[in-house]
Amino acid sequence: xxxxxxxxxxxxxxxxxxxxxxxxxxxxxxxxxxxxxxxxxxxxxxxxxxxxxxxxxxxxxxxxxxxxxxxxxxxxxxxxxxxxxxxxxxxxxxxxxxxxxxxxxxxxxxxxxxxxxxxxxxxxxxxxxxxxxxxxxxxxxxxxxxxxxxxxxxxxxxxxxxxxxxxxxxxxxxxxxxxxxxxxxxxxxxxxxxxxxxxxxxxxxxxxxxxxxxxxxxxxxxxxxxxxxxxxxxxxxxxxxxxxxxxxxxxxxxxxxxxxxxxxxxxxxxxxxxxxxxxxxxxxxxxxxxxxxxxxxxxxxxxxxxxxxxxxxxxxxxxxxxxxxxxxxxxxxxxxxxxxxxxxxxxxxxxxxxxxxxxxxxxxxxxxxxxxxxxxxxxxxxxxxxxxxxxxxxxxxxxxxxxxxxxxxxxxxxxxxxxxxxx
Amino acid sequence: xxxxxxxxxxxxxxxxxxxxxxxxxxxxxxxxxxxxxxxxxxxxxxxxxxxxxxxxxxxxxxxxxxxxxxxxxxxxxxxxxxxxxxxxxxxxxxxxxxxxxxxxxxxxxxxxxxxxxxxxxxxxxxxxxxxxxxxxxxxxxxxxxxxxxxxxxxxxxxxxxxxxxxxxxxxxxxxxxxxxxxxxxxxxxxxxxxxxxxxxxxxxxxxxxxxxxxxxxxxxxxxxxxxxxxxxxxxxxxxxxxxxxxxxxxxxxxxxxxxxxxxxxxxxxxxxxxxxxxxxxxxxxxxxxxxxxxxxxxxxxxxxxxxxxxxxxxxxxxxxxxxxxxxxxxxxxxxxxxxxxxxxxxxxxxxxxxxxxxxxxxxxxxxxxxxxxxxxxxxxxxxxxxxxxxxxxxxxxxxxxxxxxxxxxxxxxxxxxxxxxxxxxxxxxxxxxxxxxxxxxxx
Numbered sequence: 001x002x003x004x005x006x007x008x009x010x011x012x013x014x015x016x017x018x019x020x021x022x023x024x025x026x027x028x029x030x031x032x033x034x035x036x037x038x039x040x041x042x043x044x045x046x047x048x049x050x051x052x053x054x055x056x057x058x059x060x061x062x063x064x065x066x067x068x069x070x071x072x073x074x075x076x077x078x079x080x081x082x083x084x085x086x087x088x089x090x091x092x093x094x095x096x097x098x099x100x101x102x103x104x105x106x107x108x109x110x111x112x113x114x115x116x117x118x119x120x121x122x123x124x125x126x127x128x129x130x131x132x133x134x135x136x137x138x139x140x141x142x143x144x145x146x147x148x149x150x151x152x153x154x155x156x157x158x159x160x161x162x163x164x165x166x167x168x169x170x171x172x173x174x175x176x177x178x179x180x181x182x183x184x185x186x187x188x189x190x191x192x193x194x195x196x197x198x199x200x201x202x203x204x205x206x207x208x209x210x211x212x213x214x215x216x217x218x219x220x221x222x223x224x225x226x227x228x229x230x231x232x233x234x235x236x237x238x239x240x241x242x243x244x245x246x247x248x249x250x251x252x253x254x255x256x257x258x259x260x261x262x263x264x265x266x267x268x269x270x271x272x273x274x275x276x277x278x279x280x281x282x283x284x285x286x287x288x289x290x291x292x293x294x295x296x297x298x299x300x301x302x303x304x305x306x307x308x309x310x311x312x313x314x315x316x317x318x319x320x321x322x323x324x325x326x327x328x329x330x331x332x333x334x335x336x337x338x339x340x341x342x343x344x345x346x347x348x349x350x351x352x353x354x355x356x357x358x359x360x361x362x363x364x365x366x367x368x369x370x371x372x373x374x375x376x377x378x379x380x381x382x383x384x385x386x387x388x389x390x391x392x393x394x395x396x397x398x399x400x401x402x403x404x405x406x407x408x409x410x411x412x413x414x415x416x417x418x419x420x421x422x423x
Numbered sequence: 424x425x426x427x428x429x430x431x432x433x434x435x436x437x438x439x440x441x442x443x444x445x446x447x448x449x450x451x452x453x454x455x456x457x458x459x460x461x462x463x464x465x466x467x468x469x470x471x472x473x474x475x476x477x478x479x480x481x482x483x484x485x486x487x488x489x490x491x492x493x494x495x496x497x498x499x500x501x502x503x504x505x506x507x508x509x510x511x512x513x514x515x516x517x518x519x520x521x522x523x524x525x526x527x528x529x530x531x532x533x534x535x536x537x538x539x540x541x542x543x544x545x546x547x548x549x550x551x552x553x554x555x556x557x558x559x560x561x562x563x564x565x566x567x568x569x570x571x572x573x574x575x576x577x578x579x580x581x582x583x584x585x586x587x588x589x590x591x592x593x594x595x596x597x598x599x600x601x602x603x604x605x606x607x608x609x610x611x612x613x614x615x616x617x618x619x620x621x622x623x624x625x626x627x628x629x630x631x632x633x634x635x636x637x638x639x640x641x642x643x644x645x646x647x648x649x650x651x652x653x654x655x656x657x658x659x660x661x662x663x664x665x666x667x668x669x670x671x672x673x674x675x676x677x678x679x680x681x682x683x684x685x686x687x688x689x690x691x692x693x694x695x696x697x698x699x700x701x702x703x704x705x706x707x708x709x710x711x712x713x714x715x716x717x718x719x720x721x722x723x724x725x726x727x728x729x730x731x732x733x734x735x736x737x738x739x740x741x742x743x744x745x746x747x748x749x750x751x752x753x754x755x756x757x758x759x760x761x762x763x764x765x766x767x768x769x770x771x772x773x774x775x776x777x778x779x780x781x782x783x784x785x786x787x788x789x790x791x792x793x794x795x796x797x798x799x800x801x802x803x804x805x806x807x808x809x810x811x812x813x814x815x816x817x818x819x820x821x822x823x824x825x826x827x828x829x830x831x832x833x834x835x836x837x838x839x840x841x842x843x844x845x846x847x848x849x850x851x852x853x854x855x856x857x858x859x860x861x862x863x864x865x866x
Binding site for chain 1: 588645650843
């Protein structure tokens with residue numbers, strides 16, 4: 001990521017270390033929250049109900065008090081960072097500060113909502129966050145698999161779309177969700193195969209190839225959608241859907257239980273994949289080799305790792321993962337429509353980068369982006385004045401800040417995007 | 424940390440040779456670049472002119488590969504048309520019994536589609552009258568004009584070693600500002616148009632400047648930032664349309680007020696044909712970019728930075744300054760292209776889809792045009808023709824316009840991997856190594 005030919009990353013020296021800069025920003029945010037959100041919040045109670053409706057148990061706080069209180073907490077975290085705490089506290093304090101800022105914001109919004117709607121159903125929020133984050137999780141994992149082995153994957157959007165399409169098509173034709181699932185995985189893998197062949201065999205610029213493949217996927221699925229699915233939706237676009245599987249015991253946990261453990265196959269698979277890929281990448285021989293190939297393919301080759309074969313395999317695997325992610329739309333929620341992924345593949349790319357090319361980081365980033373998305377929906381529902389478009393920009397702006405090194409430097413695998421030529 | 428593969432960042436011969444020259448000068452040899460360059464055939468004794476022509480005709484030169492790529496793409500498109508037509512597909516069920524049925528049905532559906540593509544893009548033999556005969560060309564040129572600008576935007580940055588995926592976002596900001604200037608400012612005719620065009624250009628330039636300065640100051644990769652800024656621009660567009668004063672007061676949906684007639688580009692061939700002065704601006708812009716790249720000091724610096732930033736810095740060129748200026752100019756071009764989407768004849772008001780795909784298509788156009796200004800113009804003409812013909816194909820033959828997207832993507836895939844086309848058609852290696860696979864440079 002850091003391009004050495006332009007600006008060498010400056011070593012922070014003197015008083016204004018990176019920790020202090022972040023502290024200053026956090027302090028400013030905290031002050032804004034205390035003053036502005038505190039003044040705008042009303043005296044009504046802000047209720048965070050632990051259910052899907054207004055009723056039931058709830059966490060309650062007076063709007064003004066809550067907004068000020070959490071604003072002060074955010075500011076305090078900023079002050080602590082400014083005062084020069086040890087560096088290992090940075091992540092914790094930053095997390096506390098951001099969460100407090102968001103809570104302060106929520107106290108204002110919920111208390112200022114029209115009378116009778118001063119509540120936020122937590123179960124809905126958590127469930128919505130996960131549902132909206134799900135394609136991002138799959139997409140970002142596909143990115144992790146590709147990019148950790150040194151192939152830039154800008155084609156996530158196309159892989160998701162192709163997976164959604166072939167899942168819908170073959171699910172409808174066969175009438176079986178499982179056939180649809182396999183077809184979706186293969187659909188994603190086809191885009192991956194093209195990416196792999198052109199990037200690895202023909203050495204085409206991988207970013208170029210990704211962009212072109214996205215357009216190809218949009219074109220092919222859009223074309224076949226208009227020709228087949230629009231004319232005969234009954235035959236071609238009425239895929240069966242996975243039903244909700246409730247996990248006993250776990251589903252009784254308050255808030256998280258109903259939100260997470262009364263869901264369909266895809267959420268479980270997605271979360272499991274994060275774990276599996278994390279362990280695979282950092283604890284197995286395959287993972288070590290993958291990372292080696294992504295960082296220094298020549299060295300890996302010298303030690304007998306088959307660089308190209310491993311890259312082919314990982315890129316194809318990424319297609320399978322993204323294809324299943326696409327099916328999480330068409331085999332669980334909606335029927336296929338033209339260009340239905342609508343940029344989620346690029347947010348997944350953002351999540352991948354924001355999560356620093358690691359599976360768990362990607363999961364957290366995807367959840368953050370999903371939350372921003374869900375919050376936009378919620379604020380729209382309570383008639384807030386905050387335009388949802390600006391909340392929708394949040395993931396993209398956050399990624400720009402991350403890449404520019406303002407929130408901590410992110411670094412891609414060293415050989416990411418560089419073709420390996422043996423010899 | 425040194426970059427082991429200071430790639431040319433360009434799928435084109437000239438920057439590649441520049442890269443090689445620069446690396447030789449800097450004392451390094453790019454192994455990857457030489458490995459992918461087809462070995463030039465040993466120079467034989469000078470053969471007759473006719474023989475030379477025939478040899479070159481079937482060699483992997485730019486023109487041959489482009490033509491074959493278009494043919495291959497149309498072949499794949501034909502397969503898509505056939506497999507997506509249930510009636511035609513049914514005839515394949517008994518192909519062993521009566522193969523003529525399947526072949527006839529396939530031929531009919533494919534030839535009708537492509538005949539309409541041609542008639543809509545270039546010339547319709549059945550058209551009667553001056554206007555009807557010129558209509559396809561007029562449509563083609565209308566779609567071509569904005570693509571030239573976005574294509575030039577991508578190509579310019581590419582020559583300087585940056586990959587501008589943000590033409591879409593830059594065009595979006597351009598179209599917003601051009602439209603705002605177009606209906607908010609009460610100005611006299613000529614001045615109004617001028618102000619609107621400048622506003623669009625400035626908006627695009629700003630949106631190109633941001634990734635440029637981030638790249639120069641922090642090293643943040645321009646591909647990531649431009650992708651992200653595309654979406655920021657898109658959401659900004661969808662927000663601003665529905666603000667009071669901007670939204671059309673007579674409409675409930677997301678559409679802005681129309682641009683005043685005084686700010687619209689004049690039509691060239693009367694009111695019934697859509698071709699407007701934008702295409703003249705496009706030719707002018709192509710000439711300007713060609714001059715800028717090949718004749719100006721800045722263009723030299725830009726190409727030097729694109730070929731090898733380290734060597735350029737050693738030679739006293741300010742790499743950050745070049746990046747910032749280059750991205751601003753690239754954004755300006757894309758902004759101009761975007762502003763035509765409301766100042767021209769395709770639309771006169773902002774909608775969420777007002778600029779369609781011109782930014783992403785610009786990437787394809789730039790690659791197809793081998794990142795050379797006049798090549799970009801020709802490539803944009805081809806894409807404009809496909810778009811115009813696609814409209815007619817959809818209307819008359821009932822083939823979805825999406826087929827055009829497929830064709831465009833396929834053409835560029837084949838162009839991007841000339842080795843593939845060469846292998847399929849068993850082409851000779853070109854005498855001069857005209858084609859070179861673009862080398863990836865990663866994040």
